[in-house]
Amino acid sequence: MRKKACVLLSGGLDSVVSAFYTQKYKAAVEFCLFFDYGQKAFIQEKKACEYYANLLNAKLYTIKLPFLKEITGTALVNTHSVPSIDLNDLQDNSITTQSMLDVWVPNRNGLFLNIAGSFADSKNIDFIIAGFNKEEAQTFKDNSKSFINSINKCFKFSTLISPTVYSPFYSKDKSYMIKTALKLNIPLNRLYSCYNGYKKMCGICESCVRLKRALSNNDIAFNHYFEI
Numbered sequence: 001m002r003k004k005a006c007v008l009l010s011g012g013l014d015s016v017v018s019a020f021y022t023q024k025y026k027a028a029v030e031f032c033l034f035f036d037y038g039q040k041a042f043i044q045e046k047k048a049c050e051y052y053a054n055l056l057n058a059k060l061y062t063i064k065l066p067f068l069k070e071i072t073g074t075a076l077v078n079t080h081s082v083p084s085i086d087l088n089d090l091q092d093n094s095i096t097t098q099s100m101l102d103v104w105v106p107n108r109n110g111l112f113l114n115i116a117g118s119f120a121d122s123k124n125i126d127f128i129i130a131g132f133n134k135e136e137a138q139t140f141k142d143n144s145k146s147f148i149n150s151i152n153k154c155f156k157f158s159t160l161i162s163p164t165v166y167s168p169f170y171s172k173d174k175s176y177m178i179k180t181a182l183k184l185n186i187p188l189n190r191l192y193s194c195y196n197g198y199k200k201m202c203g204i205c206e207s208c209v210r211l212k213r214a215l216s217n218n219d220i221a222f223n224h225y226f227e228i
């Protein structure tokens with residue numbers, strides 16, 4: 001019988017491509033878990049998640065974590081603005097580290113994966129899919145292979161069925177993910193990757209700039225996706 005998967009879905013490039021890739025090559029994606037932690041982009045992300053969950057034929061769960069907004073000072077949830085960067089800044093470690101600190105939500109991925117672990121254990125799900133990738137792993141340690149291995153070890157103790165966190169693109173960059181999306185015919189025009197949460201993606205936050213670079217590397221005209 002085909003194995004089953006649930007996906008940590010945000011509606012952005014990484015989680016969407018990881019979900020479709022898994023569906024094609026690894027396991028049936030039955031559930032998508034979307035987290036409402038008070039992020040500015042909640043409404044737009046949710047719309048994207050609804051769209052892609054529907055295409056995947058998976059059930060979408062929205063899980064509320066309101067306490068995160070109360071305990072963190074991150075620009076992702078608070079009123080101060082998300083830093084803007086430009087393409088050259090992506091090569092500058094001091095800028096990407098500062099940008100990372102501005103949007104850091106304490107233990108977010110650890111929290112999400114552990115909630116997914118509870119979910120998987122109770123619904124007999126074999127794989128938990130996370131859209132980690134090489135680009136973000138350079139600044140976010142909780143996108144790395146070591147982190148995935150550590151969580152998988154924890155699940156051997158904390159769950160009965162030991163689900164496996166599977167992150168097919170942990171060693172790949174976003175350009176590669178766009179290439180894969182094209183191969184799998186995933187519609188790109190409904191992705192939402194912006195930290196700011198405007199109706200149209202801002203085009204100047206780190207997440208938007210990384211998406212723009214990946215689209216551009218694949219010769220995809222992208223201006224209409226972004227405000228700037």
Ligand SMILES: [Zn+2]
Nearest residue numbers: 194202205208
């Ligand atoms: Zn943006």
